[in-house]
Amino acid sequence: MIKSWVESANKPSCEFPVNNLPYGVFSRTDGLLRCGVAIGDFVFDCSAAEEQGLLEVSKAPILSKSVWNPLMESGSATWSELRERLMDFFVEGSTKQSLVQSLLYPLSEVNLHMPFNVAEFTDFYSGKHHASNVGTMFRGQENALPPNWLHMPIGYNGRASSVFVSGTNVHRPWGQLKSTKHENPAFLPSRRFDFELEMGAIVGKNSNAPVSTEEADAMIFGYVMLNDWSARDIQAWEYQPLGPFQAKAAATTISPWIVTSLALDPFRISAPDRDVELLPYLKETNPSFYNINLEVFLSPAGTEEHLISRTNYNEIYYSAAQQLAHHTSSGCPMRVGDLLGSGTISGSDRNSRGSMLELSWGGKEPLNLGNETRTFLQDGDTVIFRGGAKTSDYKVGFGECIGKVMPALENPIST
Amino acid sequence: MIKSWVESANKPSCEFPVNNLPYGVFSRTDGLLRCGVAIGDFVFDCSAAEEQGLLEVSKAPILSKSVWNPLMESGSATWSELRERLMDFFVEGSTKQSLVQSLLYPLSEVNLHMPFNVAEFTDFYSGKHHASNVGTMFRGQENALPPNWLHMPIGYNGRASSVFVSGTNVHRPWGQLKSTKHENPAFLPSRRFDFELEMGAIVGKNSNAPVSTEEADAMIFGYVMLNDWSARDIQAWEYQPLGPFQAKAAATTISPWIVTSLALDPFRISAPDRDVELLPYLKETNPSFYNINLEVFLSPAGTEEHLISRTNYNEIYYSAAQQLAHHTSSGCPMRVGDLLGSGTISGSDRNSRGSMLELSWGGKEPLNLGNETRTFLQDGDTVIFRGGAKTSDYKVGFGECIGKVMPALENPIST
Numbered sequence: 001m002i003k004s005w006v007e008s009a010n011k012p013s014c015e016f017p018v019n020n021l022p023y024g025v026f027s028r029t030d031g032l033l034r035c036g037v038a039i040g041d042f043v044f045d046c047s048a049a050e051e052q053g054l055l056e057v058s059k060a061p062i063l064s065k066s067v068w069n070p071l072m073e074s075g076s077a078t079w080s081e082l083r084e085r086l087m088d089f090f091v092e093g094s095t096k097q098s099l100v101q102s103l104l105y106p107l108s109e110v111n112l113h114m115p116f117n118v119a120e121f122t123d124f125y126s127g128k129h130h131a132s133n134v135g136t137m138f139r140g141q142e143n144a145l146p147p148n149w150l151h152m153p154i155g156y157n158g159r160a161s162s163v164f165v166s167g168t169n170v171h172r173p174w175g176q177l178k179s180t181k182h183e184n185p186a187f188l189p190s191r192r193f194d195f196e197l198e199m200g201a202i203v204g205k206n207s208n209a210p211v212s213t214e215e216a217d218a219m220i221f222g223y224v225m226l227n228d229w230s231a232r233d234i235q236a237w238e239y240q241p242l243g244p245f246q247a248k249a250a251a252t253t254i255s256p257w258i259v260t261s262l263a264l265d266p267f268r269i270s271a272p273d274r275d276v277e278l279l280p281y282l283k284e285t286n287p288s289f290y291n292i293n294l295e296v297f298l299s300p301a302g303t304e305e306h307l308i309s310r311t312n313y314n315e316i317y318y319s320a321a322q323q324l325a326h327h328t329s330s331g332c333p334m335r336v337g338d339l340l341g342s343g344t345i346s347g348s349d350r351n352s353r354g355s356m357l358e359l360s361w362g363g364k365e366p367l368n369l370g371n372e373t374r375t376f377l378q379d380g381d382t383v384i385f386r387g388g389a390k391t392s393d394y395k396v397g398f399g400e401c402i403g404k405v406m407p408a409l410e411n412p413i414s415t
Numbered sequence: 416m417i418k419s420w421v422e423s424a425n426k427p428s429c430e431f432p433v434n435n436l437p438y439g440v441f442s443r444t445d446g447l448l449r450c451g452v453a454i455g456d457f458v459f460d461c462s463a464a465e466e467q468g469l470l471e472v473s474k475a476p477i478l479s480k481s482v483w484n485p486l487m488e489s490g491s492a493t494w495s496e497l498r499e500r501l502m503d504f505f506v507e508g509s510t511k512q513s514l515v516q517s518l519l520y521p522l523s524e525v526n527l528h529m530p531f532n533v534a535e536f537t538d539f540y541s542g543k544h545h546a547s548n549v550g551t552m553f554r555g556q557e558n559a560l561p562p563n564w565l566h567m568p569i570g571y572n573g574r575a576s577s578v579f580v581s582g583t584n585v586h587r588p589w590g591q592l593k594s595t596k597h598e599n600p601a602f603l604p605s606r607r608f609d610f611e612l613e614m615g616a617i618v619g620k621n622s623n624a625p626v627s628t629e630e631a632d633a634m635i636f637g638y639v640m641l642n643d644w645s646a647r648d649i650q651a652w653e654y655q656p657l658g659p660f661q662a663k664a665a666a667t668t669i670s671p672w673i674v675t676s677l678a679l680d681p682f683r684i685s686a687p688d689r690d691v692e693l694l695p696y697l698k699e700t701n702p703s704f705y706n707i708n709l710e711v712f713l714s715p716a717g718t719e720e721h722l723i724s725r726t727n728y729n730e731i732y733y734s735a736a737q738q739l740a741h742h743t744s745s746g747c748p749m750r751v752g753d754l755l756g757s758g759t760i761s762g763s764d765r766n767s768r769g770s771m772l773e774l775s776w777g778g779k780e781p782l783n784l785g786n787e788t789r790t791f792l793q794d795g796d797t798v799i800f801r802g803g804a805k806t807s808d809y810k811v812g813f814g815e816c817i818g819k820v821m822p823a824l825e826n827p828i829s830t
Contacts, residue, residue: 119576120535120574120575120576125657146655146656147593147655148591148593148600148652148653148655151591151593151599151600152591152600152653154653154657154660155657155660156571156572156657156658156660157571157572157573157574157660158572159535159572159747159748160535161534161535161747161748161749161750161753162746162747162748171746173744173745173746174625174744174745174746175744175745176563176566176567176694176744178562178563178566184566184691185563185566185567185694186694187694187695187696187744209824210589210824231745234745237563238563238567238569239656239658240561240562240563240656241561241654241655241658242540242569242570242571242658242659243571243654243656243657243658243659244657244658245569245570245571245572246741246742246744246745246747247745249742249745249746249747250745250746250747251746276599279591279600279601279602280602281602326661327661327664329588329589329590329591329602329661330588330589330590330646330649330661330662330664330665331577331586331588331589331664331665331666331824332574332576332577332661332664332665333574333576333577334576335576338576409624409625409746
């Protein structure tokens with residue numbers, strides 16, 4: 001651990017030591033949005049530091065635009081420079097302490113907002129256990145993985161407009177539901193509303209042509225935790241043959257802190273064993289997977305939290321770099337702020353599954369939560385993701401990714 | 416027809432009479448992007464008119480931002496006011512003629528650019544003949560339409576980053592192709608590259624909750640012609656179970672002119688007969704379909720154009736208003752600049768089909784083009800859409816939606 005004069009940053013339990021320095025957007029009582037970096041129990045006001053001339057890393061201001069996209073656009077040399085400047089501010093013995101400490105605000109006293117403008121959102125399906133579990137439920141164990149699955153990171157385009165920051169309430173969506181008992185669908189609130197535990201990678205550089213996995217890896221600015229809320233019953237009826245659409249459009253929640261690729265460098269690991277050899281455009285040259293522990297807690301209204309799943313980002317079969325290389329393979333342009341969901345991250349055993357669909361095995365095996373049971377999410381349930389990487393003496397965390405399920409809005413269309 | 420002092424606007428063959436006034440973005444030799452409106456053989460420089468104080472329709476400038484999004488954001492009262500002001504400029508006997516005529520430039524001397532920033536792009540599948548044709552080819556006549564098709568406008572999210580203006584060359588995409596002869600896929604340029612004839616609707620108003628079809632209809636600013644380029648072989652291998660992804664990501668081409676909903680009002684028609692009753696949230700209260708003739712021409716390199724299809728937007732089963740209402744049904748927020756593709760527009764007979772896949776019936780029945788034949792598109796082929804609505808004495812057109820197929824780029828990733 002790099003020690004800091006900010007005492008709380010040195011606690012072994014702290015997610016935000018000098019080694020992390022994740023980027024977020026916060027407001028104080030005046031409501032103004034500011035770019036900030038988390039250090040210990042505080043957020044440092046980068047916007048103010050830039051305005052005061054303490055933190056100029058580019059000719060034009062890039063830290064006072066209420067989002068982190070301008071830093072991404074300024075290029076990877078600036079990503080490194082800002083990180084070094086911030087480390088220099090907060091390291092133990094820094095000569096800058098007296099200059100910067102007045103710009104620290106307790107995290108407990110600020111509100112957190114969307115850390116970046118999402119250009120477009122793509123969601124992959126690269127969790128092998130998840131794809132196997134879902135496939136087994138719907139098609140049987142023999143045909144669990146689709147034929148293309150081992151050859152490419154399959155994915156679909158989601159909606160950027162419904163990506164929200166942690167803490168945003170999520171209304172149970174309406175949609176067309178079709179039961180096997182009825183000939184026709186009905187328009188009703190989803191009855192099988194679910195979370196999906198994912199990581200999100202943020203593209204920090206534009207591309208206009210296919211890129212290699214190595215180039216793709218260098219384009220990724222950082223990572224967030226991501227909850228891809230899913231209405232299983234809407235999806236079951238709508239998804240053939242064009243894939244998920246309104247089932248995934250109500251909301252996607254991300255953690256408030258972007259942990260940079262630079263901060264995650266010590267936690268890189270190699271790819272899992274391959275069942276079949278990948279095509280050359282998908283082969284990784286450098287380790288582009290990460291060892292990041294992830295936990296899911298479920299808290300029914302008015303009760304304590306229950307740990308319902310514990311897994312690791314290393315369960316993913318295709319890295320974000322591989323997903324991004326595949327995304328560009330057709331020539332599809334990628335832009336700063338594009339967000340790539342990993343796909344649901346499930347481990348091999350029951351306690352490591354990343355969705356209620358899997359945890360309750362399609363609703364057949366309810367989970368026990370103290371005095372209650374759950375198959376899918378009920379109104380009032382709060383879902384909390386926590387996660388981070390750690391060494392023997394420090395942690396690098398993402399904060400929490402929280403969302404509470406609210407009742408469906410009143411029937412929007414009179415019948 | 417409303418007569419104009421711009422003589423060329425009064426010709427019966429002219430697509431741009433006073434009744435139309437479509438919006439585009441153009442540049443002259445200085446390369447500066449300006450908002451313009453087409454009238455006769457000319458484009459009128461709306462940006463300059465606003466700058467000169469001739470065309471102030473809002474407190475802040477909205478016509479000098481190189482795209483039409485700011486007008487959309489200003490609200491539908493301003494949409495109407497701008498149209499009335501422009502009509503007043505160009506109508507025969509206008510007192511403004513001497514003030515505005517110096518801001519007219521021949522269309523033949525300007526370049527046209529993207530008329531708006533695409534927020535997100537959604538592509539529907541609402542052409543019944545198209546869905547039936549494709550379904551028949553792949554699943555047989557009995558199962559041609561998916562079970563959900565008659566109950567909702569199914570669709571998928573596409574990529575906004577690859578929406579280009581007419582005239583942009585389109586490189587044949589690379590992708591994973593899997594033949595039945597080989598056990599594994601190969602990474603190759605698409606061999607079944609195709610166009611899709613569609614119309615695109617542009618959302619001009621934000622929403623954050625479900626809207627009715629009537630509200631949705633009022634949210635649509637205007638329409639463009641749209642070519643949803645498709646790599647059939649990439650799609651065949653990738654699309655299960657998450658739908659089209661890289662097969663549709665290389666490019667989508669739109670016409671340079673946005674024909675406003677206001678200009679298309681006289682061409683509204685009622686919905687087609689319904690095979691099953693629609694759910695209340697999808698029922699239309701006012702006619703939201705349009706009678707717009709559409710033609711597709713194919714021009715192999717160095718040869719003349721061949722008319723290969725002639726159809727009508729009225730072949731669509733779900734209107735853009737119904738698609739938009741469905742899009743919001745889950746609570747999905749919609750934003751100014753969202754683009755909704757209609758789905759491929761095919762008529763009932765062979766000469767009215769909207770894709771090579773259908774025209775050549777999966778490649779089995781090649782089309783004759785003079786001395787050549789075609790199943791799918793070859794390098795050097797130019798695809799041209801033309802279309803418009805007409806009364807007995809005037810036309811309202813979209814200009815041309817053109818794209819030329821270029822060879823695949825060199826293998827982007829060394830093998």
